[in-house]
Amino acid sequence: MNSFFEQVYEIVAQIPCGKVVSYGQIGQMLGHPRAARQVGWAMRRCPENLPWQRVVMADGSITGGDFADMRRFLLENEGVSFLPDGRVDMKACRWSGAAGADTD
Numbered sequence: 873m874n875s876f877f878e879q880v881y882e883i884v885a886q887i888p889c890g891k892v893v894s895y896g897q898i899g900q901m902l903g904h905p906r907a908a909r910q911v912g913w914a915m916r917r918c919p920e921n922l923p924w925q926r927v928v929m930a931d932g933s934i935t936g937g938d939f940a941d942m943r944r945f946l947l948e949n950e951g952v953s954f955l956p957d958g959r960v961d962m963k964a965c966r967w968s969g970a971a972g973a974d975t976d
Contacts, residue, residue, distance in 0.1 A: 876902070880914040883969065887926040890951040891967035892960050894930040901969050926950075926967075932959030 883898050895915070899907030911927075912935075918924040925946040928934055932955065936943045948954070953961040 876904075876907075876910060877914040877917065880911055881919060881922055884915075884918065884922045884924065884927060886969065887923055887967050889923075890965065892926045892928050892932075892947070892952060892962070892965050893967050893969065894928060894962075896930050897966075897969070898927065928960050928962075930962075932962045934958075934960065 879902050880898055883893070883901055887893055893901075894908070895911040896905070896908035898911045899905055904910070908930075915924060915927055925943040934940050934943050934947075944954075944958075947960065952965050955961050
């Protein structure tokens, strides 16, 4: 497996219940601030035992095609708050992580 993907999964495994991170934020945490797309590729192959639903777009939008509704359902059950337009409230729910990266 790609070591970058493994590093992404190590971060995803640490995201606490009720918190989210963006694809770009994970790239930033790994020292690759322009790697949001690569993080997305890694997430497409994310092991099922990881909290994949906790990775969202920088503006709080939920991606996932056919899985977007399931992702929202899982996040709501974890206590993640949403804005009136359906995006995750990133100010309230963003996880800073070990690296403390709060920007994309």
